[in-house]
Amino acid sequence: MSTELILSLTSLLAIGLGYAIPLIFASMGELVVEKSGVLNLGVEGMMIVGAVTAFSVTVDTGSVWLGLLAGGIAGTLISVIFAVLAIHLLTRQVPTGLALTIFGLGLSGYLGKDLVGKTVPDSIVYPVPILKEIPILGDSLFTQTLPGYLAIIIGLVVVYVLAKTRIGLIVRAVGESPEVAHSIGFSVRKTRYAATLFGGLMAGLGGGYIALIQQKFWVENMTAGIGWIALILVVFSSWKPFRLILGAIFFGIISGLSFYMQAKNYPINPNLLNSMPFIASMVVLCITSANSKRSSANAPASLGQSYHS
Amino acid sequence: MKMRLYKLVKTAAALATVAVLGGAVQAEDSVNIGFVYVGPVGDGGWTFAHDNGRQEMIKNLKADGIEAKTTVIESVPEGPEAERVIRELSVKGNSIIFTTSFGYMDPTFKVARTQPKTTFFHATGFKNAPNMGTYEPRTYQGAYLAGVMAGHMSKSKKLGFVASIPIPEVIRNINAYTLGAQSVDPSITTQIVWIGDWFNPAKEKQAAEAMIAEGADVLLQNTDSPAVLKAAQDNGVMAFGWDSDMTAYGPKAHLASAVIQWGGFYTDAVKSVLDGKFDNANVWDGVKEGMIDIISYNKDLLSEEAIAAAEAAKAKMMAGERIVFVGPIQNKAGEEVVAAGVSLDDDALHGLSWLVKGIDGSLPE
Structure with missing residues (x-):
């Protein structure tokens, strides 16, 4: 390969990965939520509240870590509202989640009024020795900020926990058949609470990452639909956590590819290029759902259904 | 689905705000002015600039002994919902209304024809009525x-x-x-x-x-x-x-x-109405007039x-x-x-x- 091509691929990967990290946080959280049988459409709302809280705390303290932590806590607290309504009071999950998003957008706008125009310190990039020397991949994958690595590590931990541990098994059992899980002595309600709160934590961290590391400023509605893409990603990856990580990076690259090809002056209509993420999603969804037995088998059987014990 | 519900809630909130804030009694030396924004004031850009202009206008008018009471409705979706918000602002006694996005053109035009006592200014459009002018920055x-x-x-x-x-x-x-x-x-x-x-x-x-x-x-x-x-x-x-x-x-x-910088235009526009000198020309101002800098x-x-x-x-x-x-x-x-x-x-x-x-x-x- 020519040096120029290698450089190009490296920058494309870097652009894609920058976009993918908040997606990994938020969609990994939502995956666990959905694995327990709960469909929380409030991801965007939890993310934006996480973003405004993280930003505000970092502006006050100067610490990105404290901000990120606060963002995670704020996301968790917001998800408690959903958990109480949908799991405890058995409201319908879809409208409850939508309401949570609207609530989050409004609340964050209110809380963030005084934050417009403020900035936070730059986060330091830590290249991983040796690994960063890998051609093409090294410079983009292994040259992240610490919270960036955190996203990937948490993602891998979730892959492991869901597949290999007792906790993961309980979560999956509750999502597949709450009646059976209940009958053998697991608490459906507690499991779903825990999963929902974890989803809130991760969405809050994702929002915090956007405000503190990706953009480093606050403007209203700044997540601009990332939460919805996180929701799509879960379906897109057929509820498989490892595929989800790859899917997030794929989405980031596809989204960046349009701008990248425009910047390289490929003679393709920009409108067509900008619709590539949608075209690519359709293609992948067609492929993954071609075998209907396999793809529907992956969706947790009780997804979106309230359970009254 | 999400957008529709979102818009519905926003419009409801907007209408409620009009109902609460719009009913101010008009004194002799005061004027009620409505502003319709397409985004939140906190966008740090377009709507933020409009709101800075509004505040400057209030200050300028106060210096001239005119008390401007403004009603702001943020994040109003472009389309039929906007018409209701604009009409409500007019009915509630705002004698001057600024609508600050291209998509408010037809809604503003429709309301202007049925509310002849109110003067409307629409940003970046091209439709005028006897009581509706347009303004745009170069x-x-x-x-x-x-x-x-x-x-x-x-x-x-x-x-x-x-x-x-x-x-x-x-x-x-x-x-x-x-x-x-x-x-x-x-x-x-x-x-x-x-x-x-x-x-x-x-x-x-x-x-x-x-x-x-x-x-x-x-x-x-x-x-x-x-x-x-x-x-x-x-x-x-x-x-x-x-x-x-x-x-x-x-x-x-x-x-x-x-x-x-919208402040100068907003001040002049309000004064032109109060002095009875309003004309519905298309204002396209730039550096010369102080709108762009x-x-x-x-x-x-x-x-x-x-x-x-x-x-x-x-x-x-x-x-x-x-x-x-x-x-x-x-x-x-x-x-x-x-x-x-x-x-x-x-x-x-x-x-x-x-x-x-x-x-x-x-x-x-």
């Missing part, structure tokens, strides 16, 4: 001034422009930025990337990074967030603020901000020549000279579209649909 003048500075500052001789949606306003700004830079060095080119959105920080950032990777070293954007400036700072290149002063977002990359020069980065050149161009604009779209201008394909010595008139500028020579990238058609 943003391309700010883009040109930024271009002049970019022409002095660029080392790679390649500029970048993050573009939103291909309408004449945006095309004018891309061209003006390029022409400004080419007035310094005719060999300069501008790369454009369309993101298809007015506001999407993640995409704005990706677009900026893609151009920086291809060697663009001075960026401008016709999008609403500070993401491009921030991306420039992270990657060690330069950029400008747009609509509002964005210095704080990227002090190490920020060269200057091309801003819109380039501010907050970064003296650490900008060379003295760059500032001097921008100031010289600004002085010509202040004097009313048309310097941006003056021939000879060639289009992208190299054909002469404006002959030497000819200056494009406002009609031609309003319908501008071609890119000038030296722009890389195409128009989505």
Whole structure:
């Protein structure tokens, strides 16, 4: 390969990965939520509240870590509202989640009024020795900020926990058949609470990452639909956590590819290029759902259904 | 589904606000004024600039002994919901109403015909009624001034422009930025990337990074967030603020901000109505009238020549000279579209649909 091509691929990967990290946080959280049988459409709302809280705390303290932590806590607290309504009071999950998003957008706008125009310190990039020397991949994958690595590590931990541990098994059992899980002595309600709160934590961290590391400023509605893409990603990856990580990076690259090809002056209509993420999603969804037995088998059987014990 | 529900709730909230705030009793030396915003005040850009203008207007009017009571409705969706909000503002006794986005054109027009006692001002549209005027800033003048500075500052001789949606306003700004830079060095080119959105920080950032990777070293954007400036700072290149002063977002990359200052126009517009001198002309104001300016020069980065050149161009604009779209201008394909010595008139500028020579990238058609 020519040096120029290698450089190009490296920058494309870097652009894609920058976009993918908040997606990994938020969609990994939502995956666990959905694995327990709960469909929380409030991801965007939890993310934006996480973003405004993280930003505000970092502006006050100067610490990105404290901000990120606060963002995670704020996301968790917001998800408690959903958990109480949908799991405890058995409201319908879809409208409850939508309401949570609207609530989050409004609340964050209110809380963030005084934050417009403020900035936070730059986060330091830590290249991983040796690994960063890998051609093409090294410079983009292994040259992240610490919270960036955190996203990937948490993602891998979730892959492991869901597949290999007792906790993961309980979560999956509750999502597949709450009646059976209940009958053998697991608490459906507690499991779903825990999963929902974890989803809130991760969405809050994702929002915090956007405000503190990706953009480093606050403007209203700044997540601009990332939460919805996180929701799509879960379906897109057929509820498989490892595929989800790859899917997030794929989405980031596809989204960046349009701008990248425009910047390289490929003679393709920009409108067509900008619709590539949608075209690519359709293609992948067609492929993954071609075998209907396999793809529907992956969706947790009780997804979106309230359970009254 | 999400959007519909979202809009419904927002409109309900907007209407409730009108009901609560709009019923103020009008005293003799006071005037009730309504503002309809398309985004939140906290967008740091377009709506933020309008709200600064509103506050300046209140101050100016107060100095003249007029108490302005304003009612602001934020984030009003463009479309039928806007009509209800505007009508409600009028019915509740606001005698002057400013509607601040292109998509409010038809709703404002409809309400204006049935509410003859209220005076309406609509931003960036082209429909007038006896009691409805329009106003618009010549943003391309700010883009040109930024271009002049970019022409002095660029080392790679390649500029970048993050573009939103291909309408004449945006095309004018891309061209003006390029022409400004080419007035310094005719060999300069501008790369454009369309993101298809007015506001999407993640995409704005990706677009900026893609151009920086291809060697663009001075960026401008016709999008609403500070993401491009921030991306420039992270990657060690330069950029400008747009609509509002964005210095704080990227002090190490920020060269200057091309801003819109609505305050003067809002003050004059209200006074014209109060004095009975309202006429429904299309106001298209720029540097000369004080609606467009380039501010907050970064003296650490900008060379003295760059500032001097921008100031010289600004002085010509202040004097009313048309310097941006003056021939000879060639289009992208190299054909002469404006002959030497000819200056494009406002009609031609309003319908501008071609890119000038030296722009890389195409128009989505």
